[in-house]
Each structure stands twice: as structure tokens, then as C-alpha cells.
Amino acid sequence: MPDYAVVIEDLWYSYPASKEPVLKGINLKIREGEFLAIMGRTGAGKTTLCLTLNGIIPHVMLGKKKGKVRIYDRDTDEYTVPEMVDLVGMVFQDPEAQIIGMTVESDVAFGPENLGLSEEEIHRRIERSLEIVRLKGFEERFPFTLSGGQKQRLAIASTLALEPKVLVLDEPTSELDPVGKEEVFKVIDEMKEKLNLTIIMVSHDSERVASFADRVVVLDNGEIVMEGPPEDVFIRREELLTHGVRPPEVVELEARLREKGISVEPTLDVNEMVSRLAMLLEKRGVPSLPQRAAQVSGSGSAEESEEELVIKVEGLWHIYPGGVEALKGIDLEIRRGEFVALIGQNGSGKTTLVKHFNGLLKPTKGVVYVKGIDTRTATVAELARHVGYVFQNPDHQLFAETVREEIMFGLVNLGVPEGEREERMKMALKAVGLEGFEDSYVFSLGKGQRQKLATASVMA
Numbered sequence: 001m002p003d004y005a006v007v008i009e010d011l012w013y014s015y016p017a018s019k020e021p022v023l024k025g026i027n028l029k030i031r032e033g034e035f036l037a038i039m040g041r042t043g044a045g046k047t048t049l050c051l052t053l054n055g056i057i058p059h060v061m062l063g064k065k066k067g068k069v070r071i072y073d074r075d076t077d078e079y080t081v082p083e084m085v086d087l088v089g090m091v092f093q094d095p096e097a098q099i100i101g102m103t104v105e106s107d108v109a110f111g112p113e114n115l116g117l118s119e120e121e122i123h124r125r126i127e128r129s130l131e132i133v134r135l136k137g138f139e140e141r142f143p144f145t146l147s148g149g150q151k152q153r154l155a156i157a158s159t160l161a162l163e164p165k166v167l168v169l170d171e172p173t174s175e176l177d178p179v180g181k182e183e184v185f186k187v188i189d190e191m192k193e194k195l196n197l198t199i200i201m202v203s204h205d206s207e208r209v210a211s212f213a214d215r216v217v218v219l220d221n222g223e224i225v226m227e228g229p230p231e232d233v234f235i236r237r238e239e240l241l242t243h244g245v246r247p248p249e250v251v252e253l254e255a256r257l258r259e260k261g262i263s264v265e266p267t268l269d270v271n272e273m274v275s276r277l278a279m280l281l282e283k284r285g286v287p288s289l290p291q292r293a294a295q296v297s298g299s300g301s302a303e304e305s306e307e308e309l310v311i312k313v314e315g316l317w318h319i320y321p322g323g324v325e326a327l328k329g330i331d332l333e334i335r336r337g338e339f340v341a342l343i344g345q346n347g348s349g350k351t352t353l354v355k356h357f358n359g360l361l362k363p364t365k366g367v368v369y370v371k372g373i374d375t376r377t378a379t380v381a382e383l384a385r386h387v388g389y390v391f392q393n394p395d396h397q398l399f400a401e402t403v404r405e406e407i408m409f410g411l412v413n414l415g416v417p418e419g420e421r422e423e424r425m426k427m428a429l430k431a432v433g434l435e436g437f438e439d440s441y442v443f444s445l446g447k448g449q450r451q452k453l454a455t456a457s458v459m460a
């Protein structure tokens with residue numbers, strides 16, 4: 001039994017069409033049972049690297065490959081893709097593209113049937129896989145009626161049914177809504193606990209990667225540029241930014257506070273950050289501190305102030321379609337001139353809360369006032385006059401994740417009818433040479449591309 005599940009030695013690769021190599025001398029060893037996250041900007045080579053792990057490169061994608069990729073004792077030069085399916089499973093970004101069955105059950109059965117397993121064994125694998133991704137009871141469903149998160153869990157189940165030892169996931173949550181993302185991450189996290197799988201996952205979700213990965217590798221321009229446990233990699237903020245990786249929000253917060261002369265020792269642990277901040281506030285005496293940090297679910301420690309109330313949140317609940325209670329009775333007041341940091345674990349509701357300030361979401365229960373305007377009745381355009389500027393600095397626009405979201409945000413604000421938005425976005429992207437980048441992460445873009453995006457946002 002080898003020590004490593006995956007051994008990559010001096011791997012170089014060029015696509016048939018590429019002018020220069022896309023992977024340039026990758027060396028990487030991945031232990032059995034390890035959870036490795038691969039990060040990096042769009043075009044860094046993450047997907048290409050994934051494709052070398054099950055033999056798509058070099059057997060399906062020809063091009064020029066040099067160096068070794070070994071999964072356990074199988075050298076991918078010698079084993080074709082079908083000969084690797086029982087060892088390496090792959091899950092891609094687009095869940096729909098991976099569905100082949102007319103029912104959930106037949107989709108999961110497809111792989112094992114092709115392995116020529118017995119009825120009994122096939123049945124056992126279907127049960128087990130659906131159990132792991134929590135889709136038991138969905139056997140007879142038509143897959144296209146599932147939610148995004150469920151579809152992606154189905155894709156994972158169908159892959160698991162082949163009982164691979166190595167699971168490769170290439171941005172499995174990037175096309176999902178927040179609820180779907182959460183579901184998929186939960187399932188992956190559980191798999192890590194229960195199965196002795198080696199998991200390799202490409203993701204832009206710094207917070208989640210920080211909390212579940214054993215090790216992080218950052219690729220840039222075909223090379224490994226950062227590598228180590230999350231607690232080492234993620235506090236190197238400047239370096240992350242150089243390589244197009246968004247630092248976790250706690251790290252970003254620490255940097256912002258430092259700019260303002262407040263130093264808190266960096267940590268990736270949100271709860272720890274909250275208690276360090278609380279201690280700091282106490283030591284300094286809150287009233288003398290020009291900036292205050294408020295916790296989303298905090299006790300509303302804002303003391304009386306004469307400054308104008310800009311945002312007032314009263315008993316705010318937000319329940320997403322599907323029943324997820326994202327906000328449960330938030331009370332919060334924000335006054336003119338305040339610097340307020342919303343911090344909390346992923347999925348704690350920060351984005352949901354902020355989207356109530358500009359009317360992108362409406363309260364399920366409770367009220368949000370922006371400069372006295374009740375957001376339940378105000379239009380997004382009306383609110384944009386008061387709130388828009390808060391988000392205009394791209395560095396503060398923490399909630400626009402993808403290029404699409406970034407541009408749509410502006411279009412919605414301007415009151416552009418829904419039917420026209422897609423076209424206007426496409427035209428603007430084309431004009432600045434960012435065609436096809438709709439679903440790229442803003443943080444994964446290069447600096448030049450981000451400037452183009454800023455131009456496109458204004459043009460659209």
C-alpha cells in the first residue's frame with residue numbers, strides 16, 4: 001500500500017491549441033484520506049490539473065504532456081479513462097450536464113451497471129450513495145425537477161456509486177444558490193468524516209475551505225504558488241490577493257481594522273475573532289472608539305447617539321423559499337458615520353441581511369428602514385440613492401461574487417426590466433473584452449480584468 005493516493009511529478013501540459021504550457025512543473029503528493037483544496041484565479045490551470053487525475057489528459061484531451069501522474073499504483077499514461085473510473089471519481093461545476101438517468105435511481109445505477117456488477121451489488125451501492133448525499137426517498141424523481149443543490153448531490157451520489165478512492169470536485173458549488181451550496185458542503189464534510197476518501201476540491205469559497213480542508217494549494221499561471229494548511233495560507237492576505245484568491249472575511253476584517261489603527265491578532269476562527277474584538281472594545285472603552293464592530297446576532301450594543309439613524313432593522317426575519325430561516329429576529333441600528341463590520345460563520349446570514357438594505361430582498365417578517373424609508377414598499381432604484389454608494393467601492397463589495405452578480409446588481413438598481421438585463425450584460429462584457437466571463441468570480445479576475453469589469457458595470 002503506497003503512502004500517497006496521488007503523486008504528481010514535474011507535470012507539464014499544453015492543450016493542442018495553447019501557445020504556452022498551461023501546467024508548468026507541478027509537483028504534488030496527496031495523502032490517502034487527505035482533503036486538499038485547490039484555489040486560484042480563472043485560467044490558473046485548476047480544471048486542467050483535475051483533468052490529469054483520471055486520464056482525460058492525456059487520453060481524451062491530447063496535447064503535450066510531460067511528467068508523471070500516479071493514482072495509487074496506476075500511472076495515467078498507462079490507464080485509460082474507463083480503466084480509472086473505479087479509482088477516481090469526478091464531479092464538475094454544472095450539475096445538469098452530469099445527469100444521464102431519467103430517474104434519480106437510474107442515474108446512480110448507470111455507473112455500477114457499466115461495471116457489470118450483480119443486481120444485488122448495484123442495489124446496495126444505490127442505497128448507500130443516496131444515503132450519503134441524503135437523497136433517500138428521491139429514487140423515483142425525475143432529476144431535472146430537483147433543486148440545484150439536490151442535482152449536485154445526485155452527481156456526487158452517481159460518482160460515489162463507483163466507490164472511487166479519490167474524489168475530484170471542480171467548483172461543485174459555484175452554480176448553486178446559498179442553500180444549495182450549504183447542502184453540498186455539508187455532504188462533502190460528512191463524507192470526509194465517514195469514508196476514507198481522498199478529496200480534491202477546487203473552490204473559491206475561502207471561508208469554507210478554511211474550515212474543512214487539510215491543505216490548500218494555490219495555482220497561478222500553471223504553477224503552485226502557495227501551499228500549506230489553511231491556517232498558514234489564509235493569513236497571507238497580500239499574497240492571496242496577488243494570486244487572485246479572496247482572503248477569508250475575518251482576515252479582511254483584521255486588515256481593515258489595522259488600517260484604522262486597531263490591531264487584533266489575526267485568526268481564521270470567526271468566534272475567536274468576535275471574542276478578541278469584544279475584549280479589545282472593552283479594554284478601550286467602547287464610547288471612545290470611532291469604529292465599532294457589531295455581531296449579526298449580537299445584543300445590539302450600539303449605545304445612544306445623536307447621529308442620524310441611517311439603517312434601522314426591527315425584528316427582521318427572512319425565510320427563503322424552501323423554508324430556510326436565514327434571519328431570525330434581527331434588531332440593529334446603524335448611524336451616520338459608523339463603520340460596522342458584520343461578521344459570522346458562513347451561512348450565518350450576513351449577505352441576506354445586507355441585501356435587505358438595498359431592497360434586493362424583502363423581509364419575511366419585521367421591518368428595515370433606510371433613512372426612514374420602509375424597504376418593503378420602496379423600489380430598489382429608490383433605495384440605491386441612499387445605499388448604493390456604500391457598495392460602490394469594489395473592495396467593499398463583498399457580496400458580489402460573480403461577474404454576473406456584479407453587473408446585475410447595477411442593472412437592478414437602475415430599474416432595467418428583467419427581460420433586458422441579460423442582453424445588456426452581454427453587450428457590456430463584449431465591449432470590454434470580457435465575453436464568457438459571466439460566471440467567473442470577481443476575485444478570481446486579474447487586476448486588468450477587474451478594471452474592465454468596473455467599466456462594464458458602468459456601461460451596462
Ligand SMILES: Nc1ncnc2c1ncn2[C@@H]1O[C@H](COP(=O)(O)OP(=O)(O)O)[C@@H](O)[C@H]1O
Nearest residue numbers: 015017018022041042043044045046047048049
Ligand atoms: N480546451 C482548451 N484548449 C486550449 N486552451 C485551454 C483549454 N481549456 C483551457 N485552456 C486554457 O488553459 C488555461 C487554464 O485553464 P483552466 O485549467 O480551465 O483554468 P481554471 O480552471 O483555473 O480556471 C487557461 O489559459 C485556458 O484558457
Ligand SMILES: [Mg+2]
Nearest residue numbers: 046047048170
Ligand atoms: Mg476551472
